[in-house]
Amino acid sequence: MLMPFGMVSDNQYELPEESTIKASSDVQLNLYTMYFASQNSSAGGDGYITTQVPESGGQESMSALDNSIEFRTSPMLSSLDVAGRPNHGSGSGSYYLPLGLFMRATGPDTSTVEWTITLKSSGSQVGSVSWSTDACNPGITQSCSFDHETFEIDLGNNQRFTIDKDERLELIVDADMSGCDSGGSPFGSSCEAEVAWNEIDGDDRFSTLEIEANAISNSLVLLQREGAELAEGPELEWYPNDILSERVMQFSFDVKSSFGRYDVDSVRLLMRDPDGMYRIDHVIDEDDEEIEDTSQGIFGEYLWSYPSGIPSGEYSVELEVSDIQGNSVIIEHEPVTMEQWGVALNHRLDRTTEYMAPGQTTPVPLQLVHRGDSTKSMDVELEVLTNFPSSWLLEFDSPGGYTLNAGGDILNPILTLTAPEDLTGAPGSIDIRAVAEAEVDGVLTVVHQDTLQIDLEKIDVFQPPQVSIWSEDHDVPIANSSRPDDIDSTIPRYVDYDQFTPFLLEIFNTGFDADTFRIDVLQRSKAIIHVYDNDTGQRILEDEGDGTFHTVLLDRHDTQTLRLMIKPSADREDPDIGPVEIEVVSSGNASLRSTVLFTIQRTFGIRAEVSYDCDGSPLGHITVSLCAPGPGNAQVSLRAKITNTMTSGESATWWRIQNPASLDENTDRNAAYGQWQFRIEDSSGNAVPRVSLAPGDETEVFVTVTLTNQVEFGNHTVYLRIVEDTTDDDAKYFDLPMVFEIDADDPNLEIVQVTPNRLLVPGESYPIQMKVKNLGNSPLTVLLEAEVDGTGWTVDIDGPSGSVLIVLDAFEEVTFVLDVNVPDSANNGETADVLVSATPFDTQQSWPDDATAEKTVVMRVGISSLIDRLVNEITHPRLSTYVVGLVAAMLLIAGIQGAMNRRRWKAHMAYLDAISDDSDDDLEDDEDDDLPAPVVSIEEEEDDQYEDDDIELV
Numbered sequence: 001m002l003m004p005f006g007m008v009s010d011n012q013y014e015l016p017e018e019s020t021i022k023a024s025s026d027v028q029l030n031l032y033t034m035y036f037a038s039q040n041s042s043a044g045g046d047g048y049i050t051t052q053v054p055e056s057g058g059q060e061s062m063s064a065l066d067n068s069i070e071f072r073t074s075p076m077l078s079s080l081d082v083a084g085r086p087n088h089g090s091g092s093g094s095y096y097l098p099l100g101l102f103m104r105a106t107g108p109d110t111s112t113v114e115w116t117i118t119l120k121s122s123g124s125q126v127g128s129v130s131w132s133t134d135a136c137n138p139g140i141t142q143s144c145s146f147d148h149e150t151f152e153i154d155l156g157n158n159q160r161f162t163i164d165k166d167e168r169l170e171l172i173v174d175a176d177m178s179g180c181d182s183g184g185s186p187f188g189s190s191c192e193a194e195v196a197w198n199e200i201d202g203d204d205r206f207s208t209l210e211i212e213a214n215a216i217s218n219s220l221v222l223l224q225r226e227g228a229e230l231a232e233g234p235e236l237e238w239y240p241n242d243i244l245s246e247r248v249m250q251f252s253f254d255v256k257s258s259f260g261r262y263d264v265d266s267v268r269l270l271m272r273d274p275d276g277m278y279r280i281d282h283v284i285d286e287d288d289e290e291i292e293d294t295s296q297g298i299f300g301e302y303l304w305s306y307p308s309g310i311p312s313g314e315y316s317v318e319l320e321v322s323d324i325q326g327n328s329v330i331i332e333h334e335p336v337t338m339e340q341w342g343v344a345l346n347h348r349l350d351r352t353t354e355y356m357a358p359g360q361t362t363p364v365p366l367q368l369v370h371r372g373d374s375t376k377s378m379d380v381e382l383e384v385l386t387n388f389p390s391s392w393l394l395e396f397d398s399p400g401g402y403t404l405n406a407g408g409d410i411l412n413p414i415l416t417l418t419a420p421e422d423l424t425g426a427p428g429s430i431d432i433r434a435v436a437e438a439e440v441d442g443v444l445t446v447v448h449q450d451t452l453q454i455d456l457e458k459i460d461v462f463q464p465p466q467v468s469i470w471s472e473d474h475d476v477p478i479a480n481s482s483r484p485d486d487i488d489s490t491i492p493r494y495v496d497y498d499q500f501t502p503f504l505l506e507i508f509n510t511g512f513d514a515d516t517f518r519i520d521v522l523q524r525s526k527a528i529i530h531v532y533d534n535d536t537g538q539r540i541l542e543d544e545g546d547g548t549f550h551t552v553l554l555d556r557h558d559t560q561t562l563r564l565m566i567k568p569s570a571d572r573e574d575p576d577i578g579p580v581e582i583e584v585v586s587s588g589n590a591s592l593r594s595t596v597l598f599t600i601q602r603t604f605g606i607r608a609e610v611s612y613d614c615d616g617s618p619l620g621h622i623t624v625s626l627c628a629p630g631p632g633n634a635q636v637s638l639r640a641k642i643t644n645t646m647t648s649g650e651s652a653t654w655w656r657i658q659n660p661a662s663l664d665e666n667t668d669r670n671a672a673y674g675q676w677q678f679r680i681e682d683s684s685g686n687a688v689p690r691v692s693l694a695p696g697d698e699t700e701v702f703v704t705v706t707l708t709n710q711v712e713f714g715n716h717t718v719y720l721r722i723v724e725d726t727t728d729d730d731a732k733y734f735d736l737p738m739v740f741e742i743d744a745d746d747p748n749l750e751i752v753q754v755t756p757n758r759l760l761v762p763g764e765s766y767p768i769q770m771k772v773k774n775l776g777n778s779p780l781t782v783l784l785e786a787e788v789d790g791t792g793w794t795v796d797i798d799g800p801s802g803s804v805l806i807v808l809d810a811f812e813e814v815t816f817v818l819d820v821n822v823p824d825s826a827n828n829g830e831t832a833d834v835l836v837s838a839t840p841f842d843t844q845q846s847w848p849d850d851a852t853a854e855k856t857v858v859m860r861v862g863i864s865s866l867i868d869r870l871v872n873e874i875t876h877p878r879l880s881t882y883v884v885g886l887v888a889a890m891l892l893i894a895g896i897q898g899a900m901n902r903r904r905w906k907a908h909m910a911y912l913d914a915i916s917d918d919s920d921d922d923l924e925d926d927e928d929d930d931l932p933a934p935v936v937s938i939e940e941e942e943d944d945q946y947e948d949d950d951i952e953l954v
Helices: 671-675 866-875 879-925 948-953
Strands: 027-036 047-050 060-064 069-072 080-083 097-104 112-121 124-134 147-154 160-163 169-178 194-199 209-214 220-225 248-255 266-271 278-284 293-294 297-305 311-324 328-332 336-338 341-345 352-356 362-368 377-383 393-396 400-402 414-418 429-440 441-460 467-470 477-480 492-496 501-508 515-522 528-533 559-567 576-586 593-603 606-613 622-623 635-644 653-658 678-679 692-693 698-706 714-724 733-742 748-754 765-774 780-788 792-797 807-810 813-821 829-840 852-862
Touching: 027 328, 060 671, 080 714, 097 112, 097 124, 097 169, 097 528, 112 147, 112 160, 169 194, 220 311, 248 266, 248 311, 278 297, 341 377, 341 429, 352 362, 362 377, 362 400, 362 429, 362 492, 467 576, 467 593, 477 593, 492 501, 501 515, 606 714, 606 733, 635 692, 678 829, 692 698, 698 733, 698 813, 748 852, 765 780, 765 807, 765 852, 780 792, 807 813, 813 829
Parallel strands: 027 194, 047 069, 352 441, 492 593, 622 733
Antiparallel strands: 027 047, 027 209, 060 194, 069 169, 080 160, 080 209, 097 147, 097 194, 097 209, 112 124, 112 169, 124 147, 220 248, 248 297, 266 278, 266 311, 293 297, 311 328, 311 336, 341 362, 362 414, 377 400, 377 429, 393 414, 429 441, 467 477, 467 501, 501 559, 515 576, 528 559, 576 593, 606 635, 635 698, 653 692, 653 714, 678 698, 714 733, 748 765, 765 813, 780 807, 780 829, 792 813, 829 852
8 A cells, every 4th residue: 555655644543542442353452552672582583573662772773775674573372363443534444553663764866765564464464555755865964864654554454363373473674765876965875774673862752563452362260169170160159158168269360461471560350249349359479379470471370268158149250461551451250159048968077988887877977058148048858869778777867857047057967877787789879968948939949959979888897907007207107008018018117226216006997896906016026015005105015815915995987096116126146127017906806907017127326328319219229220221231329328316425436338349248148249349439529438427417428339240130139338437346337228120131042052063873863962041130931942954853852850941040051952863864974954942931921033042053974984885875875876876877888888899990900901911912922922921920819808998987
């Protein structure tokens, strides 16, 4: 939208300070002046759009020619609806937002500037405005300072737009100048278009944008019962004379501004009664106990107990939130009603369970409360809604009903349940209803009713008692017969040498009828134990008849608290640590009994405890895998606090801290503890071989433990001894137990061949000795198996006890025998692969295939005698034997045939030679009759036998 000169007057768009604008919705819209302040790291951009007036940092400016100038808000904490103003005198239904900027454009006389301003919401453009004007030419008589220009950002036909949660409102300013190359001032001039913001020099105005919105509309207030969560919704019905615990109102808050916590100035909670009187007018701030004031907003709960007797009727609840610009937003709650009529039916003792026994009567104490208006009277009738068998008898102490004369009245009815001998078919709960009637406009009307449900539990007349042991101050549970596994009975409880240490023993009668109980000490670890009544302080002596301690008569569900005084053995040769077991027996039925077990540790004026370890609670019990994960030797750290508990003496005593690796108490139980490495140091890393402590003094040492690489699975208790540094044989000392819990490794097995390989003879059996090793830290049951791939070969496993299932302890190895049977048909040089496997075996757990160890043993047949080999090949020929025989026969035939062919050829050649010789003789006779006759040899007949070559060929 191009406006004349792009401007309107400064006060044209300003509203009166107290005015508000109503949009089409019911949300009240307030006027917000958005200031352009110095850059904020959470917002980014060149400037920060905020509701807070800039009060520091001075003026900031920037050129809009080369780069856009961006102003941004911080991300919205909640979505914000923004409404534009209607253009005056326009029937087109267009809207705008007022903008005021300090701007300056300088350049030659002929230069002009065009400003373009873009408004974005959640990254999308929602409005813009443009303005063209001449630039100012600075000179001696013209300074060209920043001017406050006003604009109307055109929103088009959209009256409203929304800035989404975690999104921003952005204003972008661009400038474009022309005519900057022409001459101007004799001093020269360059073009520049700038915007100024924050604290403007010489002016009390600011660069601002005005919007209509409600940044606090997403806040809420909720009236609830104490302890309720926001998701449970509001509680709208209350009673003016309810019991005290039900008159506690919880106002839950979530107050936030879309712009941020800084925008919220104050929060006030208001509640008015039907007469308009303020019952609550409270300013919510961080001093309230359950209120949290954070960077995101103000949230939490405010508790208020209203007085009894307040007027009945409709109450209004409001939350008034004011922002830093003076806008006040009222967050209205749904109307709350104080009812005129109301009756409450409760168990007088706040029990949720009642007990029944065969043939016994159970009284159920009830309570009726008139919760309504103090001026109203009503009659109440009680009735049992649950169907009981006809053999039961149910009676109220006032069958005709009860009258509550005014609000706040309380009556205590009693319902008696008489059970038959056979409790078959008894319901598991009982529902009781109270129906209140009163005259309303002269008509008797049921004005209110309430229902109470009580669980019913079957018990015998006599029951095993519930027994528990506590520390002297009743703050540390030590043992409980109903939950024996919840408390570790091996945790040592310290008892001082040569004096009595108190413990509390509680006995609860869980039976239906009154009962007395007998206390018997089954284990005492040679300690002296005295029993006292904790309430009266009177000592209870052992009964001369049965040697046990007797309690007083306890009614049903009553508790008696006794004080146990335990003095440890005075004999130094007795163990310092031992169990104490106490049995409590019902006198009504001696077969009903309960026991508790705990451990005591004798101390001698010095005590130590683990004050820190690497995996937290419980202190002193260290899970090594959590503190030192990964391979290699585990290293864990802890801190031990050492205290001198002596009550007499003034001088300090030297105490020596003994290395656990050299303590016989440790190495006698497991020699491996002597190979662990222990470093005991102070906070500076210096070794601490001993410490000096006066009575009541304490110190802390740092203990680092490096374990060996093979530690068995389970708990390992190692003691750190603090002993008096003296030559006295009866030196005082204390053994601090440190428990190291080692997790079980995955199965890790290995098979090793012990008997070396040798050549095997066909038809024989051979035992091969093997070993299976458990390289893991936990016991394993292992299944041994073997299989062979050779034809006719058989193998068998002979375990230590004749079974293929063997049990291996941690890091243990066991020898077994692999029996190999060689078949008679095996030939020389034949091999067979035997696969031996060891598989972890457990019916409750399975492991992957790679947990199975395998070993391949190669068996080879060897026949030393040449004759035995030939006989073996002939009697059990292999394919290769057949091939060699065939080739040999073919060669033999070929050799014979060759020899015969050579003889024929020689005979033929001899015949030809003879013919040739006769012809030559006739010629020579004619020519040389004088020559003597030639000497010829007569060739003998050859025998029919092989030549040497033939034999060699064969």
